[in-house]
Amino acid sequence: MAQMTLLQAINDALKTEMRRDNRVVVFGEDVGVNEGVFRATEGLTKEFGEERAFSTPLTETGIVGAAIGMAVYGLKPVPEIQFADYIYPAFDQVVSELAKFRYRSGGEYSCPVVIRTPYGGGIRGGLYHSQSPEAYFTHTPGLKVVIPSTPEDAKGLLASAIRGEDPVIFLEPKKIYRSVKGEVPEGEFTVPIGPARVVQEGSDLSIFCYGAMVEPCRLAAEKALEKEGIRCEIIDLRTLYPVDEEAILASVRKTGRALIVYEAPKTSGYGAEIAALIAERAVEYLEAPIKRIGGFDTPFPYTLEKIYVPDAIRIFLGIKDVMAFE
Amino acid sequence: MSSKSADIPNSAPLLRAMTDSTKAGQLPDGLTAQDLKQMYEGMVLIRAYDERQKKLQRSGRIGFCVTSTGEEATQVGIGHALQDQDWIFGYYRQYGMMLYKGAPITELADHLFGNRDDYAKGRQMPAHYTNRRLNFVSSSSVIGTHLIHAAGAAMAAKYKKDNAVITTFIGDGGTSANDFHSCMTFAGVYKPPLVIYIVNNQYAISQPVSKQCGAETLHLKGVGYGVPAVRVDGNDVIAVYNASREAFAKARAGEGPTLIELFTYRVGPHSSSDDPTRYRGNESDQWLSEDKDPIARTRNYLKSLGLWDEAYEAKIWKDAQNQVNEGTSGSEKKPEPDWNSLFEDVYAELPPALARQRDELIEQESEFPRQQEGEFPL
Ligand SMILES: Cc1ncc(C[n+]2csc(CCOP(=O)(O)OP(=O)(O)O)c2C)c(N)n1
Numbered sequence: 001m002a003q004m005t006l007l008q009a010i011n012d013a014l015k016t017e018m019r020r021d022n023r024v025v026v027f028g029e030d031v032g033v034n035e036g037v038f039r040a041t042e043g044l045t046k047e048f049g050e051e052r053a054f055s056t057p058l059t060e061t062g063i064v065g066a067a068i069g070m071a072v073y074g075l076k077p078v079p080e081i082q083f084a085d086y087i088y089p090a091f092d093q094v095v096s097e098l099a100k101f102r103y104r105s106g107g108e109y110s111c112p113v114v115i116r117t118p119y120g121g122g123i124r125g126g127l128y129h130s131q132s133p134e135a136y137f138t139h140t141p142g143l144k145v146v147i148p149s150t151p152e153d154a155k156g157l158l159a160s161a162i163r164g165e166d167p168v169i170f171l172e173p174k175k176i177y178r179s180v181k182g183e184v185p186e187g188e189f190t191v192p193i194g195p196a197r198v199v200q201e202g203s204d205l206s207i208f209c210y211g212a213m214v215e216p217c218r219l220a221a222e223k224a225l226e227k228e229g230i231r232c233e234i235i236d237l238r239t240l241y242p243v244d245e246e247a248i249l250a251s252v253r254k255t256g257r258a259l260i261v262y263e264a265p266k267t268s269g270y271g272a273e274i275a276a277l278i279a280e281r282a283v284e285y286l287e288a289p290i291k292r293i294g295g296f297d298t299p300f301p302y303t304l305e306k307i308y309v310p311d312a313i314r315i316f317l318g319i320k321d322v323m324a325f326e
Numbered sequence: 327m328s329s330k331s332a333d334i335p336n337s338a339p340l341l342r343a344m345t346d347s348t349k350a351g352q353l354p355d356g357l358t359a360q361d362l363k364q365m366y367e368g369m370v371l372i373r374a375y376d377e378r379q380k381k382l383q384r385s386g387r388i389g390f391c392v393t394s395t396g397e398e399a400t401q402v403g404i405g406h407a408l409q410d411q412d413w414i415f416g417y418y419r420q421y422g423m424m425l426y427k428g429a430p431i432t433e434l435a436d437h438l439f440g441n442r443d444d445y446a447k448g449r450q451m452p453a454h455y456t457n458r459r460l461n462f463v464s465s466s467s468v469i470g471t472h473l474i475h476a477a478g479a480a481m482a483a484k485y486k487k488d489n490a491v492i493t494t495f496i497g498d499g500g501t502s503a504n505d506f507h508s509c510m511t512f513a514g515v516y517k518p519p520l521v522i523y524i525v526n527n528q529y530a531i532s533q534p535v536s537k538q539c540g541a542e543t544l545h546l547k548g549v550g551y552g553v554p555a556v557r558v559d560g561n562d563v564i565a566v567y568n569a570s571r572e573a574f575a576k577a578r579a580g581e582g583p584t585l586i587e588l589f590t591y592r593v594g595p596h597s598s599s600d601d602p603t604r605y606r607g608n609e610s611d612q613w614l615s616e617d618k619d620p621i622a623r624t625r626n627y628l629k630s631l632g633l634w635d636e637a638y639e640a641k642i643w644k645d646a647q648n649q650v651n652e653g654t655s656g657s658e659k660k661p662e663p664d665w666n667s668l669f670e671d672v673y674a675e676l677p678p679a680l681a682r683q684r685d686e687l688i689e690q691e692s693e694f695p696r697q698q699e700g701e702f703p704l
Contacts (some may be wrong), residue, residue, distance in 0.1 A: 033605045034532035057538045058469055058499035058530050086468060089504050124389045126451035128467030267679060296687075297680045298672045303440035303448030303662045307687070313694055 004184045007177040009151035010040050010116070013158040014078065016188055018048050021076060024162060026053045028063055028080030037082060038118060038177060060090035067113045068098055076162060077113050084119035084171060085128045091136075098167045099142030114161045114168045120212050120263055121295075121309045122175030126302035132211075132264035132295070137169045138241040138273065144168045145240040146193055149214040151182040153238060156191025164193065173211035180215070196244035198251075202233035205322055206251040208274050209261040210237045213310065217261055220315035230323055240270055248274060249282050256287035257322050263309050266294030288325035293318045338543055338557045340589050343564035344623055350630045354564050356571070359633055365406055365563050366624045367642050369398035372422040373621060374646035375431065376594070378654055379438065383598045387658060388438045392453035394419045396561070396593030396613055399620035400525055402426050403566025404493065407574055413461040413483075415476035415494040417469070418453040419525065427460045431653025441660040447671070448663040453597075470496060470503030473522065477509045480518030480583070491577045495523045499530020499538055501547055510585070514551035517582030521573045522553070524585065525560065527592035532605035548585035560588030561620040564627075591618070665691070 004012065018024045026048075031041040032055035044053035056063050060081055067077035081087045087094065094115070101111040121130040137145045144166055148154035154172070161168040199214060200221065209217045214236050221232035233251050237243060252258050258278055260271035271292040278290055293310045301308050343354055353359065376393040383391040394401065401422030408414075414423055421434060433445070437455050440448035445456050446464065456464035463479075465472050476494030483490040496506055501524055513520050524544045528535050541547070548555025558569045566588060573584035591613040595602045602610065616622045628634035669676060669684045676684070 030532045057502040059502045301449045
């Protein structure tokens with residue numbers, strides 16, 4: 001095992017999978033010589049050459065569209081979109097083409113493209129370097145959506161995504177690229193896509209979260225225990241589609257209370273899906289209304305980012321709120 | 327400059343004015359000594375502003391900055407040709423045009439600090455300026471999206487018979503983006519009063535232009551769309567002015583759009599987050615030499631006309647630096663926008679769900695004011 005940051009773990013997964021399978025190719029803006037603006041692709045061109053790790057012209061449609069063609073032809077492309085906010089110019093290729101290839105060809109063709117992209121707030125990126133677009137993609141049949149929150153998961157989930165036969169939107173919480181460190185198994189290693197991770201067990205309330213929200217949830221839960229004696233269970237969803245329904249339902253059946261935390265705008269955010277799932281399948285276990293804490297229904301701000309992104313204080317107040325319901 | 331310049335072959339020469347030896351020692355057509363000095367001072371002010379931005383960023387007082395060192399002539403040459411009713415749809419590197427059009431430093435600096443007086447209300451990252459008074463339109467960070475807006479605005483100006491020219495800007499990298507092609511398509515079909523500038527500073531972050539586009543020059547991208555195009559030395563302020571003046575006159579006469587490739591060089595990093603030595607070593611040093619740096623070239627030209635001496639040089643730099651220091655220090659002291667402003671301008675009227683979110687936040691904030699960032703106040 002080695003200590004790695006989330007970013008190093010992603011780099012390690014790319015290297016390991018490229019060594020294992022010569023069909024894996026990595027490309028995107030500045031990923032070659034510059035090794036990625038976040039350095040996620042460090043050393044790839046050096047080790048695998050320009051044919052397998054290269055910089056592209058500035059066209060996201062081009063990047064995703066070309067990846068689709070390569071995948072249809074038998075490669076395993078892992079394109080990078082420099083910031084998730086820039087996936088929108090390629091949105092049509094992602095939702096109309098990438099997601100539908102298998103279905104529309106009656107299974108004759110598949111498109112195993114893994115789109116990696118840093119997402120989310122917390123780095124003073126303002127409107128266009130901070131968005132959390134996961135809900136658009138979970139709303140698109142044909143795509144898998146994966147969000148790691150630990151270095152170990154980042155490596156293992158990315159490896160699974162690359163080995164799989166389906167397109168995956170792999171969203172990397174850039175706020176914790178370097179701040180989160182952890183043990184990561186060396187060499188080939190996978191974490192299955194699907195199962196959620198229990199961050200901590202608890203009996204009073206279930207908190208569902210993912211990505212950079214896991215850490216403030218942990219902090220808030222710690223305070224809730226210390227100040228109010230509330231024992232929170234925290235579930236890191238890891239995969240938003242297909243989501244681990246059983247883990248969510250089992251937790252709610254145990255605690256009877258649910259809080260969902262995400263940083264995208266609250267309305268029609270991914271939390272609504274979790275809330276609906278619980279309402280459909282476990283309502284009889286609920287002892288309080290389900291609560292969602294999200295970003296506000298505004299574009300992502302620059303100066304006021306610290307107020308926009310849910311923090312431990314807001315989460316703590318949310319925990320108290322759910323617990324207060326008799 | 328040839329108006330049939332879309333026919334210029336691949337090896338198209340750069341249109342130049344100042345380096346043309348016949349011009350040394352004589353005033354260029356249509357420009358007075360006063361014009362030339364104004365342009366020179368405009369470039370000095372942009373550079374002084376950039377130096378200040380870099381210092382503010384390095385000392386952690388602003389989070390991020392973008393400079394345009396080496397590209398001053400592109401902004402001033404165009405700025406000098408613009409009229410008040412004309413519009414600018416730029417990206418993050420054209421703020422020098424705002425300065426040249428007379429925006430006080432404080433207006434730009436308020437944006438750098440994202441403070442209470444920032445026109446964008448502290449919502450955008452630094453370098454996403456907006457200024458309605460100067461027809462300088464707010465830009466996205468998403469590369470290229472504004473180009474087709476400019477084409478639409480130009481169609482509107484034509485429809486309203488406003489005699490306005492719409493200018494729009496894109497980097498060499500940005501010419502690969504989807505909307506560049508949509509813009510060129512509309513420009514070619516509807517022939518609106520639009521001038522599209524490709525600021526070819528030879529790199530899109532780390533990607534050199536040769537790996538961005540398979541054609542030898544970028545101005546060729548006009549040909550396929552039926553938009554006349556020229557290729558100009560972007561470090562020659564007079565050539566930039568001349569090409570712009572001609573394109574604007576054509577646009578105002580109802581003769582449609584022009585594409586202008588400005589061949590220049592980005593001397594600094596892409597932004598304060600970039601380390602250009604990773605992909606181009608120390609190559610940029612030579613671009614601040616006397617024969618390339620647009621400011622040095624203009625200085626030499628002024629000298630040849632007897633319009634320059636050391637005292638003048640010292641004075642204009644001092645003036646520029648004072649202006650920049652005063653303007654930025656004022657902005658630094660202003661408070662950040664009221665957090666309530668987060669909910670403004672999303673819609674013309676606040677929808678109920680958003681009003682509820684705001685009210686909840688007000689309640690929470692009064693219960694647990696965020697005095698110290700990062701600290702759990704409970
Ligand atoms: C659609 C999109 N993709 C990627 C980016 C990230 N990005 C910001 S600037 C830039 C390079 C732009 O280069 P160029 O167009 O040549 O302009 P320059 O910065 O050199 O003036 C990139 C890739 C972005 N802002 N928008």
